[in-house]
Amino acid sequence: MPENSSLTCLVTGGAGFIGSHLVDALLADPTVKEVRVLDNFSSGHREFLAHHAQDSRLKIHEVELLALEKILPHFAGVDQIFHLAANPDARWGLDNTRLDLEQETLVTYNVLEAMRRHKVPRIVFSSSGTVYGDVGTTVTHELLGPALPISLYGAGKVASEALISAFCSTFGLSAIIFRFGNITGERTTHGVVFDFIGQLVKNSGDLTVLGNGYQAKPYVYVRDLVAGLMFGQKKCAALAPSQFNVFNLAPGGATNVRFTANELVAQLGFSVRTKIHYGESAQGWPGDVPQSRMDSSKLAQAGFPMPRSSDEAVRLAINRILHWLAEHPAAAAGLRLPADAKLAPKIS
Ligand SMILES: NC(=O)c1ccc[n+]([C@@H]2O[C@H](COP(=O)([O-])OP(=O)(O)OC[C@H]3O[C@@H](n4cnc5c(N)ncnc54)[C@H](O)[C@@H]3O)[C@@H](O)[C@H]2O)c1
Numbered sequence: 001m002p003e004n005s006s007l008t009c010l011v012t013g014g015a016g017f018i019g020s021h022l023v024d025a026l027l028a029d030p031t032v033k034e035v036r037v038l039d040n041f042s043s044g045h046r047e048f049l050a051h052h053a054q055d056s057r058l059k060i061h062e063v064e065l066l067a068l069e070k071i072l073p074h075f076a077g078v079d080q081i082f083h084l085a086a087n088p089d090a091r092w093g094l095d096n097t098r099l100d101l102e103q104e105t106l107v108t109y110n111v112l113e114a115m116r117r118h119k120v121p122r123i124v125f126s127s128s129g130t131v132y133g134d135v136g137t138t139v140t141h142e143l144l145g146p147a148l149p150i151s152l153y154g155a156g157k158v159a160s161e162a163l164i165s166a167f168c169s170t171f172g173l174s175a176i177i178f179r180f181g182n183i184t185g186e187r188t189t190h191g192v193v194f195d196f197i198g199q200l201v202k203n204s205g206d207l208t209v210l211g212n213g214y215q216a217k218p219y220v221y222v223r224d225l226v227a228g229l230m231f232g233q234k235k236c237a238a239l240a241p242s243q244f245n246v247f248n249l250a251p252g253g254a255t256n257v258r259f260t261a262n263e264l265v266a267q268l269g270f271s272v273r274t275k276i277h278y279g280e281s282a283q284g285w286p287g288d289v290p291q292s293r294m295d296s297s298k299l300a301q302a303g304f305p306m307p308r309s310s311d312e313a314v315r316l317a318i319n320r321i322l323h324w325l326a327e328h329p330a331a332a333a334g335l336r337l338p339a340d341a342k343l344a345p346k347i348s
Contacts, residue, residue: 015044104156181250185222
């Protein structure tokens with residue numbers, strides 16, 4: 001371990017899609033002494049962290065964050081929390097209306113209460129552009145309000161943000177809240193690219209799109225997002241007690257589902273083979289925000305400009321996902337490449 005290592009970080013949901021990439025970045029940072037992952041493996045995977053098996057700085061704990069008394073000991077001696085654990089998919093709240101209440105609001109309360117009891121000073125939180133609700137193509141900035149989400153997932157994010165604000169003011173914590181756009185990249189376990197690949201594995205002749213395909217949102221490549229989280233950790237460390245800041249983390253502009261579908265079939269070598277079928281509605285499913293545009297100029301002014309456009313992020317992410325599936329078939333958490341795929345060359 002390098003001599004200047006001093007930081008102990010705790011990542012909730014660290015075995016998940018985004019969390020595992022964040023763990024990669026933290027372990028690559030020589031100032032990090034220890035990374036504690038708390039995860040119940042409901043949607044996370046041990047394979048996503050298996051390449052760190054020899055790194056003694058990584059401690060993985062299988063725990064349920066809803067059990068406050070059980071998670072408390074893991075917060076002792078922590079300098080920085082990254083709170084990522086949550087229900088990852090807004091659609092799941094349609095069938096189970098308690099899910100986001102528990103996995104967002106109650107889990108976030110438990111994390112904050114454990115921080116308070118163990119005097120952990122700082123938290124970086126993964127919120128979402130869904131907090132802004134359905135405001136069409138209005139470009140949302142951090143001061144837009146009131147937050148009127150249209151999904152239970154978005155409601156859980158608003159409630160979590162409110163709890164963080166209150167814990168900061170009342171108990172002297174410091175926080176950076178990031179409102180993410182849509183995140184995509186290798187190790188994806190949900191979302192549009194994941195769904196489309198799953199369909200093409202079963203039948204590469206047809207791809208069915210929920211909605212008319214003109215739904216358009218800003219996308220972020222997962223490693224760019226993690227660079228933003230690492231920047232956020234430095235910003236968080238510079239905050240005084242009780243200070244709290246909110247940043248959008250998404251490029252300007254948006255990518256529509258038609259672009260994503262066409263890019264995916266092209267990169268698989270299926271442009272001629274696959275017929276893409278579009279629905280008629282402007283919305284993919286109830287609770288889906290069909291249009292989203294986010295302003296990240298506040299984050300750029302703070303020192304982190306988004307490294308690429310949304311379309312570039314989608315193109316790169318599809319390329320990385322497909323090559324990752326080809327290279328890591330055992331670690332792909334159930335996803336695989338469609339038979340006969342002829343992958344486009346790797347983007348460096
Ligand atoms: N992926 C996106 O497009 C996106 C967009 C906006 C915000 N976010 C937020 O980013 C965060 C990470 O998302 P992700 O895409 O990596 O999802 P993910 O499902 O891959 O990661 C969530 C992790 O949390 C764990 N977890 C969930 N509930 C838990 C509990 N009660 N106790 C312990 N562990 C638990 C899961 O096992 C998983 O490893 C989430 O808060 C999500 O809402 C993601």
